[in-house]
Amino acid sequence: MANVIITGASRGIGFELAKLFANEGHQVLALSRNDKPITDLGHENIATFPFDLSNTSDLQKLKDYLTSWTSVDILINNAGRLLNKPFLETTAFEFEEVYKVNVFGVSSMTQVVLPKMPKDAHVVTISSMGGVQGSMKFPGLSAYSSSKAAVITLTELWAEEFKETGPSFNVLALGAVQTEMLEEAFPGYQAPITALEMANYIKDFALTGNKLYNGKLLQVSSSTP
Numbered sequence: 001m002a003n004v005i006i007t008g009a010s011r012g013i014g015f016e017l018a019k020l021f022a023n024e025g026h027q028v029l030a031l032s033r034n035d036k037p038i039t040d041l042g043h044e045n046i047a048t049f050p051f052d053l054s055n056t057s058d059l060q061k062l063k064d065y066l067t068s069w070t071s072v073d074i075l076i077n078n079a080g081r082l083l084n085k086p087f088l089e090t091t092a093f094e095f096e097e098v099y100k101v102n103v104f105g106v107s108s109m110t111q112v113v114l115p116k117m118p119k120d121a122h123v124v125t126i127s128s129m130g131g132v133q134g135s136m137k138f139p140g141l142s143a144y145s146s147s148k149a150a151v152i153t154l155t156e157l158w159a160e161e162f163k164e165t166g167p168s169f170n171v172l173a174l175g176a177v178q179t180e181m182l183e184e185a186f187p188g189y190q191a192p193i194t195a196l197e198m199a200n201y202i203k204d205f206a207l208t209g210n211k212l213y214n215g216k217l218l219q220v221s222s223s224t225p
Contacts, residue, residue, distance in 0.1 A: 008079030012179035016199035119166030159215025175221025
């Protein structure tokens with residue numbers, strides 16, 4: 001059984017991932033700013049505490065917590081911030097807030113967890129089709145899609161830097177998934193894939209994908225975006 005860390009676990013894909021892994025017997029640390037949905041599950045295989053990956057003291061709290069784990073087998077960088085706003089109306093502060101979660105938070109989280117990960121471990125970062133070079137782009141997503149492009153390149157760089165020692169790093173560029181975050185940014189839009197359907201795919205990939213892939217971008221979408 002694997003030791004798994006999932007960020008952005010209070011709702012959507014992250015929440016479904018935590019339940020799926022735990023129900024299979026894996027030990028899960030499910031992290032999000034709002035830990036109540038996970039706490040309310042009362043699942044014996046899931047641990048949680050309030051966690052903001054852009055907060056330095058919370059990152060230290062995670063580092064301290066991990067002293068009780070012998071290793072981390074899977075890290076899923078799932079937490080994300082989505083802003084749908086015209087570029088000329090987007091303030092520097094709003095741009096920075098998106099990057100704090102989607103780029104700097106992913107980087108800081110990975111730095112904290114990496115020392116606990118053996119060679120055969122797997123870091124899976126969740127990106128977006130909007131961050132893929134040459135994909136269809138949509139107005140209003142300058143901050144979001146560019147931040148998701150950044151973690152694609154980060155993944156390629158990490159895979160190269162750690163290719164001798166591990167772990168493996170891969171990034172999944174998701175198309176539209178019906179989540180609360182999507183509904184908030186695009187009210188009324190109906191995505192073709194549910195959060196549970198996507199979570200099932202990500203779980204299987206996190207457990208086995210590193211046997212075949214390292215430093216790779218996989219486009220997981222039946223539609224655009």
